[in-house]
Amino acid sequence: MKPLLASTLAILCLAATPSHAQTRKTNAPAQILEITTADTALVLLAKPGAPVLFRHYGAKTNDPRAFLNKGYRDDLEAYPALGGANFANLALSLTHADGSLTTELVYAGHDTRALDDDRQETIVHLKDTLYPLTVDLHITAFKTENVITQRAILTHHEPAPIRVENIASASLPLQAGSYYLTHFHGAWGHEMQLTEEKLTPGDKVIENTRQGVQTAMSDNPSFMLALDHPADETSGEVYAGALAWSGNFKIIFSPDELETLHITAGMNPFASARILAPGESLQTPDMILTYSATGRGQASRNLHDWARRHSLAHGDQPRPVLLNSWEGAYFNFDEKTLTTMIDNAAALGIEMFVLDDGWFGNKYPRDNDRAGLGDWQVNNKKLPRAIAYLADYAVSKNLRFGIWIEPEMVNPKSELAEQHPDWIIKSPGRDIPQRRNQWVLDLANPAVQDFVFKVFDDTVSLSPNITYIKWDANRPILSPGSTHLSAGKQTHLWQDYVTGLYNVYDRVRAKYPNITIQLCSSGGARVDYGALKYHDEFWTSDNTNAVDRVLIQYGANMIYPPIATASHVSASPNHQTGMTLPLKFRFDVASSGRLGMELQPKDITGDDLAFAKTAIQNYKQTIRPLVQFGDLHRLVSPYANDGRAALMYVAKDKTQAVLFAYNLHHFLPRGFTFAIKPRGLDPAKTYEVTDLNLNPKTQKSVFPGNNKTCTGDYLMKAGINLAIRLPHDSAVLYLVEKAAKK
Numbered sequence: 183m184k185p186l187l188a189s190t191l192a193i194l195c196l197a198a199t200p201s202h203a204q205t206r207k208t209n210a211p212a213q214i215l216e217i218t219t220a221d222t223a224l225v226l227l228a229k230p231g232a233p234v235l236f237r238h239y240g241a242k243t244n245d246p247r248a249f250l251n252k253g254y255r256d257d258l259e260a261y262p263a264l265g266g267a268n269f270a271n272l273a274l275s276l277t278h279a280d281g282s283l284t285t286e287l288v289y290a291g292h293d294t295r296a297l298d299d300d301r302q303e304t305i306v307h308l309k310d311t312l313y314p315l316t317v318d319l320h321i322t323a324f325k326t327e328n329v330i331t332q333r334a335i336l337t338h339h340e341p342a343p344i345r346v347e348n349i350a351s352a353s354l355p356l357q358a359g360s361y362y363l364t365h366f367h368g369a370w371g372h373e374m375q376l377t378e379e380k381l382t383p384g385d386k387v388i389e390n391t392r393q394g395v396q397t398a399m400s401d402n403p404s405f406m407l408a409l410d411h412p413a414d415e416t417s418g419e420v421y422a423g424a425l426a427w428s429g430n431f432k433i434i435f436s437p438d439e440l441e442t443l444h445i446t447a448g449m450n451p452f453a454s455a456r457i458l459a460p461g462e463s464l465q466t467p468d469m470i471l472t473y474s475a476t477g478r479g480q481a482s483r484n485l486h487d488w489a490r491r492h493s494l495a496h497g498d499q500p501r502p503v504l505l506n507s508w509e510g511a512y513f514n515f516d517e518k519t520l521t522t523m524i525d526n527a528a529a530l531g532i533e534m535f536v537l538d539d540g541w542f543g544n545k546y547p548r549d550n551d552r553a554g555l556g557d558w559q560v561n562n563k564k565l566p567r568a569i570a571y572l573a574d575y576a577v578s579k580n581l582r583f584g585i586w587i588e589p590e591m592v593n594p595k596s597e598l599a600e601q602h603p604d605w606i607i608k609s610p611g612r613d614i615p616q617r618r619n620q621w622v623l624d625l626a627n628p629a630v631q632d633f634v635f636k637v638f639d640d641t642v643s644l645s646p647n648i649t650y651i652k653w654d655a656n657r658p659i660l661s662p663g664s665t666h667l668s669a670g671k672q673t674h675l676w677q678d679y680v681t682g683l684y685n686v687y688d689r690v691r692a693k694y695p696n697i698t699i700q701l702c703s704s705g706g707a708r709v710d711y712g713a714l715k716y717h718d719e720f721w722t723s724d725n726t727n728a729v730d731r732v733l734i735q736y737g738a739n740m741i742y743p744p745i746a747t748a749s750h751v752s753a754s755p756n757h758q759t760g761m762t763l764p765l766k767f768r769f770d771v772a773s774s775g776r777l778g779m780e781l782q783p784k785d786i787t788g789d790d791l792a793f794a795k796t797a798i799q800n801y802k803q804t805i806r807p808l809v810q811f812g813d814l815h816r817l818v819s820p821y822a823n824d825g826r827a828a829l830m831y832v833a834k835d836k837t838q839a840v841l842f843a844y845n846l847h848h849f850l851p852r853g854f855t856f857a858i859k860p861r862g863l864d865p866a867k868t869y870e871v872t873d874l875n876l877n878p879k880t881q882k883s884v885f886p887g888n889n890k891t892c893t894g895d896y897l898m899k900a901g902i903n904l905a906i907r908l909p910h911d912s913a914v915l916y917l918v919e920k921a922a923k924k
């Protein structure tokens with residue numbers, strides 16, 4: 183595994199050097215700072231003693247010096263602070279030690295260094311013209327993946343604390359005629375619902391519920407932005423952005439009267455004023471940005487490549503097919519229930535068993551969600567031979583073993599809540615509104631950070647055969663209050679909770695670099711790049727209904743990589759829906775992400791059992807390398823409202839591909855077919871096309887050209903026709919290069 187990057191955010195207490203001397207106006211000429219990747223450039227204009235101006239972010243030009251020319255707006259600052267003429271679209275607003283509200287940031291130099299052969303960091307130094315206060319913009323260019331990230335570090339040496347009201351990670355002014363914003367709205371059970379809208383005058387804000395913990399509840403901290411036209415998969419200018427922050431966030435899109443769109447992204451200033459002592463620093467999370475001149479498909483692929491290489495644990499290693507116990511057993515199990523599930527999983531060809539909630543608590547057994555959370559001792563009644571027995575049993579059947587924890591939370595009915603009432607986030611003297619019968623522990627408190635780390639450490643220590651942890655977090659912060667923070671710093675809780683969490687993640691990864699960790703929060707409520715870099719994958723949604731999953735996964739994979747998108751075959755109907763879906767449809771949907779199962783495998787019988795074994799084998803042998811490491815091409819959007827969807831993954835060398843097609847709720851008359859044009863193939867190559875996962879009842883292919891060969895050119899121009907006429911029909915086609923027929 184490649185070493186994980188150190189936490190991107192920390193509230194730093196640096197012994198920074200005393201203030202810069204007061205700025206003198208100089209006659210030094212303006213210079214262009216060009217931060218480039220393979221195809222993109224961020225261009226700034228810097229002149230000592232003057233604000234750093236934004237010139238361009240987008241396609242790289244061959245004449246960056248031309249950005250020195252006159253004719254550009256000279257009021258677009260790279261990092262606008264409240265003061266002077268800056269009142270709107272502010273990246274920074276604060277109250278100085280003497281009460282002044284004005285900050286004027288000017289260029290004070292920059293440094294550039296190569297971090298490795300892919301990454302180059304530029305630090306742009308800004309300083310206030312009057313006070314000993316600096317802001318450093320750390321901009322990293324990831325050359326191959328065409329991604330740049332930016333964060334800001336504020337430091338001051340004023341004689342008394344300052345009060346920071348708002349500090350953004352990045353501020354980006356883009357210029358075009360019109361702007362189409364794609365964002366990912368949702369809540370429990372319907373995460374990452376893609377919404378596209380034309381921006382009109384006035385601020386458009388995306389943010390989470392402002393309740394901490396569940397970053398992606400309401401809106402995900404990410405977006406795409408198409409210029410001049412609604413986003414298309416293969417054409418047009420598209421920007422994509424994602425904030426690497428697992429707390430309250432705010433991204434503001436503000437078109438002004440001069441056709442400039444101001445994007446301001448960062449931690450949410452909501453109730454979060456920060457008191458910063460002299461000599462202290464405050465660092466923002468990274469804002470991740472990419473640009474594509476050829477539609478949003480390429481923007482997604484840039485982010486997927488970047489994540490696998492730089493912001494996902496073990497991004498270069500295949501993920502196992504797993505069975506999770508939750509929907510198959512919920513809280514109702516004993517040792518026999520689980521060993522039977524393990525036996526059945528092994529017979530299906532599954533590679534890992536994950537024991538979900540319900541394995542702990544003795545005084546208050548965790549037999550439902552009302553008790554036991556926080557008491558991380560193995561429940562003796564359910565599991566008399568403890569976890570080691572189960573983990574060994576799984577390994578004896580050639581399965582890896584994983585286990586669920588939710589270490590940030592506590593049930594009121596638990597020994598932990600009895601012993602440490604001061605560890606619970608709570609407004610003094612008031613009741614805490616209940617959510618899922620549990621409360622949130624105060625991760626701003628280092629003692630709680632130690633506890634949470636210990637829960638992880640102790641759980642892994644239950645057996646040397648535990649190689650996977652599912653880390654859950656099932657409620658937000660309500661009625662905020664920390665006994666650890668002083669009265670004057672209660673507003674620090676939102677940010678300190680997240681930095682406390684990252685501190686624990688850092689310790690976990692330092693000690694357990696190889697363990698697989700799933701990021702879960704009531705499904706996909708904490709899917710953000712701040713947390714994801716410590717994890718191998720995320721639980722996409724508690725909604726495992728395959729029709730809904732097509733939409734959820736389509737949205738999620740706009741920004742986050744399919745290798746990390748846990749996607750499970752569940753029973754049908756299940757807790758989410760009365761709808762009965764064919765097993766083939768459920769497998770064909772789950773196989774387009776990181777395949778797993780979440781049901782009682784003994785309930786799969788007859789033709790379905792044989793089908794499940796074949797589908798798992800097909801995934802392991804053929805589909806997995808393409809889905810997890812290939813390039814995603816979206817072909818037909820499930821959001822287009824005609825009841826169909828299709829996508830494909832193409833190997834980097836274009837020798838293989840897999841195409842998924844789904845009929846979500848469409849009826850076509852007999853003889854009609856679903857026509858799809860594949861993308862991303864090599865037109866010069868000849869491919870054999872094989873229909874995988876044949877219908878267990880008919881064993882017939884839905885593709886007339888099954889097992890025949892044709893060129894990539896033909897496939898992409900003429901398309902293919904699939905007989906998936908009825909709701910919940912689906913197809914998985916495998917394309918592999920063959921020597922051209924003579």
Ligand code: GLA
Nearest residue numbers: 508538539702703704705724
């Ligand atoms: C959350 C998770 C589920 C499951 C339950 C267990 O809802 O999203 O996958 O782990 O908790 O309580």
